[in-house]
Amino acid sequence: MDSKIRQFVYRVRSRIREQLVIDNLIKAVGIGMLVALIISLIALMIPFYYAIVFATTILMLAFLLGIIWGVRKTPNPMQSALLADSKGHKEKISTAFYLSGKEDAFSMLQKKDAMRIVEQFQIRKEFPIRVEWKRVAGMLILTLVFVITSLIETPAKREALVKHDVKQEAKEEIARLEKVEKELEKNPELAKNEVAEVKEQLENAKKELKEAESYEELSKAKERINKKMEMASKDVKDQTLAEMMKKAAQEGEKLAKEKEQELAKKAKEALEKAADGNEKDKEKAYEELKKLAEMTGDEQLAQAAETYKNATYSDNAYANASNALSQTTQKMQNSDYAQNNNSPKNQSNNQNSGQNNNTGNQNQNNQGQGNGNQSQSGNNQGKGSVQGQGNGSGGGNGSGNGNGGGWNYGGRNGGEGERNTNEDITIPDGEVGNDDNLTGKANGNDSSTKSKSNQSQTWSGNKVGYNEVSGKYKEKAYKKVNGSNYPSDMKERIKNYFDGLN
Amino acid sequence: MIDETALQNMIDKIKVCEAEIGKGIIGQRGIIRQVLLAILSDGNVLLEGVPGLGKTELVKAISKVLSTSFSRIQFTPDLMPADVTGTNLIIKEEGNNVFQFEPGPVFANIVLADEINRATPKTQSALLEAMQEKTVTVGKTTYELPKPFMVLATQNPIENEGTYPLPEAQLDRFLFKLLVEFPSKEELKEIMDITVTNQKVELSPVINGDDIIAIRTAIKDMPISDAVMDYALSLVVATHPEQADAPEITKKYVACGASPRAAQAIVKTAKARAFMEGRYNVAFEDIQFVAYPALRHRLALNFEAISDGVSADDVIREIMATVKTV
Incomplete structure (x- = not known):
């Protein structure tokens, strides 16, 4: 009798738990959906790349919490027995459950009495699973609104996407710099003071990368970093360190070029797709063109992209954009070609070309480096x-x-x-x-x-590398200051200023 | 060992008893049942009601049906304790003067203390020992009262002049305080039919003192689950305003909460009620049923309650609404 009563009580408990889990799940997911919707709405106005991920995580957490909370709220066996009794059984079941193990006359009579109820008790009928359809409907409406808001494209969303891509790229670049740092640390033979200086530069570079918020800033930051490394390779006396820095700078440049080419390729594909594509394809093409323009700093392309968008993607604007892209691509190829041919030998042959080749009309291939106008x-x-x-x-x-x-x-x-x-x-x-x-x-x-x-x-x-220029200026400033009659405090301030330029 | 048949016989006897009393007392079904509950729980009852509601008749009817000895004491201001308990008389025995105890009217199975609040506190106190210890002490000798023993007292709530309200200590010794209400029109008509005609109602004895003692023993074994016990105790605790989680009404209107005797009274009488209902376990509804008569005279209400017209029953009702069963 005891085991039958116990089994019955546990069956009732399971049934109650099912109901509680459903109730709490609906409540928790409803709240989670509301929070997700708020996040999604915020993401329409404020750049928040991870809005959907965040919202989805909250939803999943709410789902889990709903289940956990439902299970946690499950009544204990005695409470379950009392709930069964609350169906008009005057605490017979709970008393029988309480008397489990007792075999005196009264207890046995009581359990016998309770057994009559247990045998006729229909758990499914007495404890039907009820779903609050109003809440479910509310939840579905919230879900629908959430999906719609997630699909709406807004400038804030585009900005978030760009920022995210920039951050990702910055991370990659930072990872590259960290790799360089590790390599520096691995080599104990390097001059420590020079390594420290280089590491400081790398740290500054990482900071700069972290602060970049647009492709343009990132591109410039990368360029500056590569140049700094290149300059560092020239400045340091340690040959191995110089080699390492040079290699790192070259690798950085190569990666930057590859990235630009990749972007150009994407832009081209997007533009081709936009030719007969829908509004979304056209918008995508605009985005890609803009991205490429920012990355390469090509104002003409940027202008063409804006015109393309502002002209509501007209054929004419499309042709212009396409043309601008071709030119950008061409420029990039030319730049590559120039770089490829920019061997030390060629450089030495053309070092003065800037000063000497500026007369008259020319149809020549000046493949070199010069500072002429x-x-x-x-x-x-x-x-x-x-x-x-x-x-x-x-x-x-x-x-x-x-x-x-x-x-x-x-x-x-x-x-x-x-x-x-x-x-x-x-x-x-x-x-x-x-x-x-x-x-x-x-x-x-x-x-x-x-x-x-x-x-x-x-x-x-x-x-010309910033370090080189600022270094020279700093040197000159030091000389002038030292030879002047300025007050010593002022001298220190001037020196500090120039020190801070690096 | 108690078997189901024996228990069923006891339950049947109580039902017959209830029905028999109902023949003599028209209406007042609730009061009859509650008096029976007190009898089966070995407790004393204070019946409160205006004159003419049949309080004394009810007690008389009960004594007839129960087939037990019955005595009635009419409490007046000049009633002395010895008039209740009995006294030592000097008698001549074999030529010598000796003291011999002459038992008072309290020496009966059922004692009706009519208009108990009219006697002086001294005389009222004479009942204290009898009600609680079931003994009477006269001089240096303690006399045991017959078993079963119970006091059924009555009092009039409206004629307060020349009365001595029962002190809390004595009130606490009453298991139940029952409020006898005015009968309905239909019940009143039935009362007329019996009392102002030649129609006579003969009541026959149904159970005797031994039966009552046997039933009391059986009822004590009635199981009560932890949850139900917890509920009963929660009700009692909730009458104490000093408790942090006491209901608002308690904090506002109760000066002093119910004593542990209230908890005993609730549990004992709830068991008796379950038994009368033919069940072998105590339910929440049993506790709720007996909570009013068991608690109402044990709550000391403050002046605010009196000025706001809040009764003890109002407080109990609110407490029961606050304390949850599950």
């Missing part, structure tokens, strides 16, 4: 700090596009721009003064020229 639209595949005026007209087989986008046979017809007067100009290793100090003529063979244009197409050339 050129006004050219020719097939100049080189690296240099070029500021020029590109009024050349694309001729021959080139696809002339816009202002000076000629290819192959473009002429270099740049004219001298207007000089700014009364402007202080500092010439390296020279005096500070106005632009009369510039003795050269634009496009001439003099030592320094200047030209100005708003219509030039330029290729990014070799840049």
